[in-house]
Amino acid sequence: xxxxxxxxxxxxxxxxxxxxxxxxxxxxxxxxxxxxxxxxxxxxxxxxxxxxxxxxxxxxxxxxxxxxxxxxxxxxxxxxxxxxxxxxxxxxxxxxxxxxxxxxxxxxxxxxxxxxxxxxxxxxxxxxxxxxxxxxxxxxxxxxxxxxxxxxxxxxxxx
Numbered sequence: 001x002x003x004x005x006x007x008x009x010x011x012x013x014x015x016x017x018x019x020x021x022x023x024x025x026x027x028x029x030x031x032x033x034x035x036x037x038x039x040x041x042x043x044x045x046x047x048x049x050x051x052x053x054x055x056x057x058x059x060x061x062x063x064x065x066x067x068x069x070x071x072x073x074x075x076x077x078x079x080x081x082x083x084x085x086x087x088x089x090x091x092x093x094x095x096x097x098x099x100x101x102x103x104x105x106x107x108x109x110x111x112x113x114x115x116x117x118x119x120x121x122x123x124x125x126x127x128x129x130x131x132x133x134x135x136x137x138x139x140x141x142x143x144x145x146x147x148x149x150x151x152x153x154x155x156x157x158x159x
Contacts, residue, residue: 011064015064029058030057033056033057033058034056037053041053068096068097071096072096086110090106111135117134118131118135
């Protein structure tokens with residue numbers, strides 16, 4: 001079996017051909033997806049919004065085998081070095097075939113346990129509310145109890 005680089009070089013022309021074929025059919029897929037939405041609307045499918053069709057497009061996965069370990073390593077290094085955002089890293093993992101259903105929910109789960117990043121945020125801003133929001137925690141209540149101030153009436157001042 002050739003190395004990954006040799007395989008990538010050998011399949012380079014195939015990548016261009018597949019991309020060109022997909023590009024030529026992009027408008028047809030948009031019309032197909034709009035037709036499917038309108039059929040659901042006409043059939044009054046449950047949970048399907050009535051009215052104008054929503055914009056939709058197909059997202060194609062890779063047509064050649066993907067080295068998931070290499071993609072994971074690339075994402076870890078890129079996000080750790082600060083050259084990739086967490087959102088881009090999650091998108092790369094989804095494209096590589098990792099079972100991530102909702103990218104935003106995954107980012108929130110990652111941030112909920114990113115205590116080192118939260119500590120850096122606290123050091124940089126000094127804002128505990130921003131840190132709690134970053135970690136997905138509810139707003140903190142003040143630890144200082146409130147003391148009711150008695151109302152002084154004019155008749156009490158005379159005594």
